Amino acid sequence: MKRVSLKDIAKMVGASPSTVSFILNGKASQMRISDELKNKVLATAKKMGYQPNQVAVSLRTGQTKILGLLVEDISNNFFASLAKTIEEEAEEFGYKVVYSSTENNSKKGVELLRMLTQRQVDGYLVTPTLGMEEDIEMLVKHKKPLVLMDRYFPGIEAAYVQVDNTGAVLKGMEHLVEKGYKKIAYITIESGLIQMRQREEAYAEAISKSPEQKKKYALKVAYNGSREVIIDQITEFLKKNKPDAVFFATNYLGILGLESIRSIGLSIPKDLAVICFDDNDIFRLHLPGISVLQQPVEAIARTAIHILMQQLGNNKVAIKKNQVQLAANFIVREST
């Protein structure tokens, strides 16, 4: 059962492939093709179940109508939501999305980027890892449509969209200070990525301005640590430093942190207040509910797509800047 091609249809109706192509692409009237022929072609195409070969179209037109999306980890809630909204938005513009996870592994990231190039994607949406600088810079130099998300490289003039990390952490810290906490700890992962640095620096800034707390209590866990190792590290840190509040820098850390807090038997917020970057079903459902700085995921995705579409010459949307920071939503629950 061979697939029918445009040529097959042309042969069946006794017209040339070019004429059939025009009709199938809705250019019949523009090319002043008779209604009779047009209807005949349309009917035959339908009857034969004709489906254009997109690969051939892409090769000919130079457009694949595919966007490449590289996230850190698709099984992580934040990135999954991001991917979903991006897919929906892209569809509005007639683009499909192929996605892959870098696992924050620069080698894998670079390979995926090359793969996307070989696949001739029309545009790139990337949450880059450290080590991808060169390849990203190359894309920028070649004027490829590209938008970074969640993080970016300070030296590289690429478009990006991220949450306002600094503002978010400052807001959370302010809240804790107002509530009277005097020994606020900060738990993050070891990472040179800009968004983690921004958050950490905001914590440091907040502490330096605090009237009551002079000293930072920070823990950095290894990125590649197993669940168990990280939980142990957090447990030990909390036992040793006995903070009265703790700020988790990510979703993932927050979840592990809760396990750790539970294992010590601390009561939230009486013994220890908890606040976390990124929301999660777990934090909403937890008893007590965990206060969070929620990233505006949909807005990040939408803005990224709009900037990318602008680069692709799709002017349905007008955007001014191509480097955007969006405010986080502060959701106060019972943990602070």
Add this chain to the structure above:
Amino acid sequence: MKRVSLKDIAKMVGASPSTVSFILNGKASQMRISDELKNKVLATAKKMGYQPNQVAVSLRTGQTKILGLLVEDISNNFFASLAKTIEEEAEEFGYKVVYSSTENNSKKGVELLRMLTQRQVDGYLVTPTLGMEEDIEMLVKHKKPLVLMDRYFPGIEAAYVQVDNTGAVLKGMEHLVEKGYKKIAYITIESGLIQMRQREEAYAEAISKSPEQKKKYALKVAYNGSREVIIDQITEFLKKNKPDAVFFATNYLGILGLESIRSIGLSIPKDLAVICFDDNDIFRLHLPGISVLQQPVEAIARTAIHILMQQLGNNKVAIKKNQVQLAANFIVREST
């Protein structure tokens, strides 16, 4: 900055495109091409940053090395994990995966399936929705490589991989009965999909065999209901029927159910035992931990890919059956 093509390289080294193609595809020795020429071509290709145009390769070879994956909802934990493992496994065999969410909308599902066909994917991995029967059957008839996951259509001879729903629910029910619960309710979504029917029938079977409980207490919520509506429905159901245990048929329902139980102020498991199909971080972290029937997600993904690879003529793996059911893992926590 135009991309360099194979022809460009041929021109630069003064050889024919065919020779360059052979060299670049590692067939130099097979074609008895001189080492000198070979090295020259390789060096030039590298220097010029040559990247083969996969679109052209696909058109010519008829293989895209792309697999199409259709899941119900990529932002749902179960499907995200499934997608991730599939992607990893596919990579082992040199395939990329493009995925999309059907949202259990048959119109969208059918459109996506056609899109995948137009994009010339080499194989299909699908969690089908009701209403996709015809299109799926067409793929089977055309002998397209295809594996269904999570659910299937009884009348259609397609390969599939799913968890043993019947066995899983029976095991859970048995546990509840043994623990002495006598009024076990079952909460599911309205759906004609096979996996939901299998679970429901297993519940009915368990009740019919139970020495103590003669009557079923089942609630079916609408698939499209909003969070709030579903929570209200569950709340009302629990208040009215006062079961001593409740079995949630999915992940998503379980989470909403916990919110509902909390709003009523019932204590788990004293007032109400809880068990759920599908695991989730939330259930592990919840106080008390929720007992679950965990799907073997990785195994499902791996099996599906292996069957698909077999269909694609990739004989690295030997599999006997092409319709597979895998046992669930029963994880007992404190909620039962």
Add this chain to the structure above:
DNA sequence: CTGAAAGCGCTTACAG
């Protein structure tokens, strides 16, 4: 050992 040629399935200037 290497090159010229055909062809994958389309689209689109160019002719008539």
Add this chain to the structure above:
DNA sequence: CTGAAAGCGCTTACAG
């Protein structure tokens, strides 16, 4: 109003 022809960037029988 419609057709013949070129070409997108590759691969692969076919010649020599």
